[in-house]
Amino acid sequence: MRRLVLSLVGVFFLAALLIAGMSVSSQAAEPVVIGSISPLTGTNAVQGLDMKRGEQMALEEINAAGGINGRPLKIIWEDTESSAKGGMDAVHKLVEINKVPLIVGAYSSGISLPTGQWTNSKKVIQIAEASTSPKLREIGPYFFNIIGLDEVMGTMLAVFALESGAGTFASITVNNPFGIGIEIWTKKTIDMAGKMWLEAVRYDEKKTDYRAELERLFAKKPEVVFFTAYGTESKLILKQAYEMGLKPSKGWYADYPTMWSNEVIPVSAEGIKGLECGATGGARLAEYQTAYQKRYGKEAKQTAFGAYAYDATWIAALALSMAGSTDTDKIAKALHIVSKIYNGVTGDKSFDKDGMQVTDYYQRMVYQGGKLIPY
């Protein structure tokens, strides 16, 4: 038995060596290989799948247009399993075995942060695609982000709400980096505008009752409530608020309303205003959506993140072409340059000196009659 076990382990290791050895030698076909990490399984698999589709579409377009200086682009997709450990496994494989100079992804900040710290220490470029934690700013020169951080979204959302003329504000946000980021930046903006901030409620995901949180939120009768939530929680929170007759007089303001707009009970969400990301309203986006529909037979607006992933892949390809090598210092420099001229489906994608987005494009939306329409 023992011998069997030992030989089993031995075989595993041999296979690993063999497979890894082959990967080094099989670069003869000369494509330019980059890596991608996204949550293909686990809690965020829906978003991860959409990201992968966006990247795939960009890849096909890039190669149809001649690839990277005549060499085809190849993406190796790795699964983060929606966990930090899976993410770390994935980047180690991509960097050490596949020797990629550049990785696009990950989805959530909790995975982009540790993977980014490591890829940055390895001088490998990473372009996060849907992570919005302001902490990402500190990672280093090899780390970039294709989506506006919460500071951008939070500020813009507060500006939108201030236009209603309201004087008192409160927020109810999901207790994760994304939600708290929105809370911090809406509050900062409201404070700067000299208005009254009443309450900041953070709620935990996957609960079956949010009435206590709602009571606390509405105790001081705020005129505007900022709101972040994923689908399941939003449905419940809005339903319970509606049943309790709780409604801010000047309305709810939500970030990323497409995260819940397909799931809520229409009457409970009537009149909610919000900002949708990746929505330039421009021709590029419409083009992307049509192409997506044609390629996958599904509507592109499943999540907003496919479009960001698409842009990340394109911008990576442009930078690789410009750098003309896999020297990551050159690629990093090229990324800054091409970002100034690249007009993506999610808008202008200029990186600031930390590799973060200078701005992002948000469409003002309002939920009316069971669907989101531009405001």
Place this chain on the structure above:
Amino acid sequence: MLKVENVHKSFGGILALNGVTFSVEPNSITGLIGPNGSGKSTLFNVISGFYSKDRGEIYFKGKKIEGIEPYRIAMLGVGRTFQISEVPEKMTVLENLLLAPKSQIGEGIFNVFLHPLKIKRENEKLLKDAYEILELVQLYDLRNEYAGNLSGGQKKLLSLGRILMSDPILLLLDEPTAGVNPTLIRDLIVAIKNLRAEKGQTILLVEHNMKVISEICDRVIVLDFGKKIAEGTPEEIQKNEKVLEAYLSGSSKWELLDEDSRGQ
């Protein structure tokens, strides 16, 4: 040695012990008999602290034992076996014996690392004792067998060996010979008698085998419906009208009268 006074215990509406009073003299062997369901095992569980009593007092060596956990009662010197053998299946016969002695140095986490020599000596002594007891209960050849692979009778023997290994002052033996080979029973009787003679231990045992009872017991206590109905020498008990009646009505007549039909 042991004094039980007016002990009551009920489960829901069922009165399992209804005012039991008796005492056990030091260095004696006392039998506890009675039809099935008469409260013998309950009484054992109450004495050893596994059940809490509703009413009454129990004294051990003149000290009241009350409301304390079973392991503390065991530490005082009350050892017991169980009617259905409690045998950790995934431990060898020898390990079962080595487990028994109380307060071993090697049971302390830090001792394991701080006093390896003391523990080595302790282990050598335990092993020596264990081998003697293994010979006695005739399990020496099976010492490295998992206890779970033993037959019912062998498990009984193992339980007995283990309790001897733990060296208590008072032994509560719950049917120590049930399922044990009759020839071996004879040896066990001798062993139990020797125990008392050599170590001065006191024994209280539940037993259905009247042959065993009459051979080794100084006194016999009879329980029925949670009450003591008789007490005396084995000869007196076998002639006692009340006892016979209890066994007849309980349709367990054979248990008392026809000891030879039990066996193997």
Place this chain on the structure above:
Amino acid sequence: MGLVNFLVYLSIMMGIYAILSLSLNLQYGFTGLANFGHVVFFCLGAYISTIIVLVFKMPFILGLLGGMVVAGLFGYIISIPTANLKEDYWAIATLAAAEIVRIFFLNEDWVVGGGPYQGGAFGIGGIPQPLRSLFSAHTYPFFYLVIVLVCLVATYIIINTLTQSAFGRVIKSIREGDNLPQALGKDVKRFRMKVMAVAGSFGGLAGCLWAHYHGFISPNQFLPLETFIIWAMVIVGGKANNKGAILGAVIVMIFYNSTRFLKDYIPIEAVTLASLRMVAIGILIVVAMLFMKEGLIKEKKTLY
């Protein structure tokens, strides 16, 4: 060279998980304590040592010891009210305890000394690596691997010595029920508490090693799901066998990582493979439970 680096990384992860699996094995394999919240020790070790090193600027070794002590104490303390619970209730209680600790670190961001986007849901980044400045980026993982292996060997020796001692006999008897050890004068509750303290401190050790290697921790790294990966290791490797616990960790980690390579060589869609990998790990556990109830390496008989 990249391959060597990758194997070094993999070995570091295996080492850390092997410590976790040894520690769960002490609880479940030897003592019969079905701890569904084992990840709590991992979490506590990671957080406490991070706080000691990052906030109080103490050396790594103190962070490591602090993490072990706090995780061990936590194990000891949670067993006080729960030590007499039956197995299934115990499992639920431990699961709940783990979530309480995780949610504490999710909400109480002051424990890491504040600062913007530090602590709480944001996680803690920039955790210093011990003696980092003495090594290059390339050689450091080798050094860290040595630290992890030293810790693993120490863990193995300590747990193995314990399980073969008189202490080990008592916990093995507790595994099959309280009655017998009670009747033999063993304070079952105290033994359970001691087991939880020892197991807790080694779980904490693994957490500490994890935090200082990755340099980033956040509450969602310590979700209940993590516990089940460690369970898989114990079940596949063989419960109540310390070598088995290590082997289980090695096999599960190899399985997780080697399957990633399949798509590089056979034409299989990345999404399909990702899903298949998760299915396969499930099947591996089910097969192990159905056909190899005792795991790859059976419990060893203790002979004298």
